[in-house]
Amino acid sequence: MQPEGRARMVARSYLYVPGDRREKLARARERGADGLVLDLEDAVAPPAKDSAREVVAAFLTGLTDEGAAAAPPDASAPDGPAPGAPPPAAPHEFGPSGSTRSGSTPHGSALGTSPSATSNGPTPAGPTPNGAATTVSTASAPNGTIFGGPELWVRVNADRLDEDVPAVTLPSCAGVWVPKADPESLARVDALLTAAERAAGLPAGVMRVVPVIETARGLLAVAEIARAPRVLRLGIGEADLAAELGIRPGRDRAELAPHRAALVVASAAAGLAAPIAPVETDLSATGADLAATTRALLCEGFRARTAIHPRQVPVINEVFTPSPAEIAAARDVVTRLGAANQSGTGVAVDARGRMIDEAVARSAREVLGRAPAS
Template sequence: MAFRSLLFVPGNRPERFEKALGAGADAVCIDLEDAVAPEAKDAARSAVIDFLTRGARPGLGVRINGPASEHVDADCRALSGLPVAFVMIPKVEAPGQVASLRLRLGDSRPLWPIIESPEGLRQAWDIASAVGVGGILFGAADYSAEVGCTLEWDALLYARGALAAAAARAGAELLDVPYLDIADEVGLTSSTGRAKALGFTGRACIHPGQVEIVNTAYSPSMAEVDRARRVVEAFDAANGGAALLDGKLIELPVVRAARRTLERTGV
């Protein structure tokens, strides 16, 4: 499943669940981990169960607690049989953790590991390729804390590039970390464009006001769609021979990129 935008909503704020679903994001993820204090975990989990039992919602997922957390077993039991589109797993550092949680969840819903440590980054190629993985989220805040670097773009360029390669190899989606300065629309737009250029397929959001900017950044323009259509038509018309468009040779990487553009727009 391809998400341009994913909006997080705290699991202990059930009054926000419906509002989040109406914010225009491609996916909404109810958070039982970072957004919920330890003493509020049980109440948040109950609120999520109550909401999910009312019926399935397209693109609605849940972030459970990490593999080493004392709360993860209760999270997995709670989600059993409930209509959840995907499950996000924080603090993943090995593909075996993905396999273990897939068994504990007991179904084939897509899993979204979060890479947020140097060890997770080291094993990102195998994590992204693990059975059941639909996508990866870059947890830059925790990663930068462990490395001791800042959240500035240059400081995290290596990590983002490595994750882009790992996700592309596995055929998995890749979401960037939420932009933490809610009021800085210029910074959100700029950094989202940079991540897209690296190969990220979407971005997580922490406020409804960020969704439209992210969706716009990851939506091909009409000119890009028209160009992609012309590239594919010229390539197909060549029947395996040399394809030309506007006097330029069309090579296979260009065709692959054009097809991805059309797939994302449903053309």
């Protein structure tokens, strides 16, 4: 159980961890990433797939048991739900505020009702109308978190969904990353998760999904994928996508910019949290180079990035965390427009003489929504 008052914010970094490397799994939670993606796919050789699944399942089970043993009883809570009551809600993190879709609750995760098998998620965490960052205060750890540590995800194999998905449907797992995602594979994953949650005694819909767009088929269907059940955020696998499309990217990978933009647009239209940017596969890249490419991705509309080495994590976290100057400027924008609204006008002027309207304030609130909790 998480101590009262602990909060979680939108994840900025996700570190891939090979699923068949017990020693790396044991140390991964100390690497500073907001999320860990225990990898059963690319990081595992084909002959080791089955054993990797067993290793990851055992690791997640051990964390579940560890958390259950360490959690103190909640004296204020009843012994169980009332007869006939729905299962307790399971909080998640992520997601912009104020985004809704007909027939579903806002996306992204935070405290709220447990999503149904046909809903993308509960009420999100994000910037509030006054610009203050919204955090998720939890009295118990969200699915996939262990006492405020990183969220734990599993990247499954697209051709082994029936074996991988049920094996990792556990309280310590936030959900699955689905490579080469398309509408059909997501429908299958949803069905598998629904059955596995029921078998494991988990709340319906608590396991979430991150579809990774890596194929032409997935790219063409990205808007449909973004609206699929359980989807939390979208990711992109540029190496696979470039290979399928015959693209030969340059150093800045600008050739893939239109396809990245498709994810950003689909995410915004579906009310999802901003998508997760592709990994930097060049381990010889300097910290300055990694920071520069990550800043470019932030400007393109991404708000998180995957990493394949722990030393990439601090750089990614820093780029996606607003600086004190950015936070101060954003607060000034929100304050000035608020004062103007109170005086009866819909616009204001900042200290440099630039006009501020509601569109500018929305961008400022997004910055504040990513600010560290003070």
